[in-house]
Amino acid sequence: MANAIGARRDGDDFQARLFWLKAAHLLDDEGPIQRVGFECGPRGFDDLWVEYDPSHRPKDQYGVPLAKEFFQCKWHVSPGLYTHKDLTEPQFINASTKSLLQRAYAALLDHSTADECALRLKFVTNWRLDPNDRLSSLIRSRSHTLKVDELFEGTTARSATAQIRKLWREHLQLDEIELRRLAAALGFSYFGESLDDMRERLDVTCRAFGLRRVPAESSAVLYDDIVRQWAAQGRNVFDRKLFRKACVQDGLFEGKGDRSVAFGIKSFEHPIDRLEDRCTEVLDLVAEFDNRFIREGATWNATLLPTLQTFLLRAARSHDRIRLAIDAHTTLAFATGAVLNRKSGRVLEIEQRTPSRRLWSPDDESDVIRPSWEVAEYEFASAGADMAIAVSLTHDVEPKVRAYLSALPLPPRTLLTFKPVGGASSSAVASGHHAYQLAEALARRVKAQRESQPETQSRVHLFVAAPNGFTLYLGQHCPLLAPLTLYEFDFEGARDGSYRPSLALP
Secondary structure: OHHHHHHHHHHHHHHHHHHHHHHHHHHOOOOOEEEEEEOOOOOOOOOEEEEEOOOOOOEOOOOOEEEEEEEEEEOOOOOOEEOOOHHHOHHHHOOOOOOHHHHHHHHHHHHOOOOOOEEEEEEEEOOEEOOOOHHHHHEOOOOOEEOHHHHOOOOOOOOHHHHHHHHHHHHHOOOHHHHHHHHHHEEEEEOOOOHHHHHHHHHHHHHHHOEOOOOOOOOOOHHHHHHHHHHHOOOOEEEHHHHHHHHHHOOOEOOOOOOOOEEEEEOOOOOOOOHHHOOOEEEEOHHHEEOOEEOOOOOHHHHHHHHHHHHHHHHHHHOOEEEEEEEOOHHHHHHHHHHOOHHHOOEEEEEEEOOOEEEEOOOOOOOOOOOOEEEEEEEOOOOOOOEEEEEEOOOOOHHHHHHHHHOOOOOOOEEEEEEEOOOOOOOOOOOHHHHHHHHHHHHHHHHHHHHHOOOOOOOEEEEEEOOHHHHHHHHHOHHHHOOEEEEEEOOOOOOOOOEEEEEEEO
16 A cells, blocks of 8 residues: 555656646746646646747657647656557556547547647656567657657558557557557657656756755655645646746745756757757757668768758857757767867857756866776777777777777778776766866877877777767867767667768868
């Protein structure tokens, strides 16, 4: 009994904190969110919904303006898996009659727009899709949406996709045209953070908007109960005016907000922290990718780099100190630094994701000596003249890089491996200042290597496993590394579980 009560309470807290992380942005009169609802709506997916201002709508996975997002939340006290079949069973979401898919379709019917804008019906849970379920491979890791074309590819009755469609179609009593329309609107987000992580993230949001902070030493979070009290009073739909009034009435304002102008760059979506909700301007490249892979017809150099340059140079013209939020491929983080390199005269700050956001900058520490690199050099029996660089900050990439290079018809002659003193880990980089020092040390080491062997070192091939903050600052040292080619790794094993070249600079 106690476990059941605790699970329900944790689920309620998860939903409440998700509400606040969205609703706080109603305090920004020029922000993209114009209405938020909590546990309300005609039918289905009513745990939480967000309505976007028509002039600031984010884009869906197809580049269509997104009018509303509806969230169905499901929190579990212990890890677990679910399958495509669970989505048809009411008990999976502790319901008695309606399944998750039935709720989603009801929401789609009730809220479809006539202005050619999109809806997103997002299931957010701390359980993962079963990796053995065919549905798992149909989820885009970049946008958490379905690969609709692949879902409708299988034609034989025994194919896994055909079986999913058959089960869903019969369960919902839909034809395939209508099922495709629903599939295009569905989102499945795995939320891997703990409730304590959400507490830290909520504290950062409250500080940004001038709301009362969430004391680390407190046993309870006052915001968990307030929104439930509001809902019990029938106050569960808020626009900017109503939300500000409610916060004033409950004495939630504490001081002036600490919000800075930030520019966002994204090639994938965070489960709950959409960059458009908190950035002044966002370069949205999600639609250019299918999972980690660039879509057919787009290229790193001809398509993405010019778009990125235009966005960044416009930001640089108006600010000497530029704050960036980057939810994007390693290549795009590096390219950002390369565009706004050290000669740009701009100081780059980056919102580095941890359980809560931390702001990194080259000057966020002073007079602190941090650990540097352990560097090793290897020679391939190759007639090639290039040099490969393997950077292992968050995890060790050397084995995968070696395997990839060894399989090339003409591998580079030299491989330099850079690993932090003490080994790779998620905490290997302590600050923005530390990241900048590491980037500078690496660039100078490569420059020295080239100068010592000028006849053998041509192009640098760069493989990086690191926080985007480090990769950004390494990009600022691009003149010392170029000419170079960057590489992206197939983490999900969707194709070959290896590397492939991305951007070539200059």
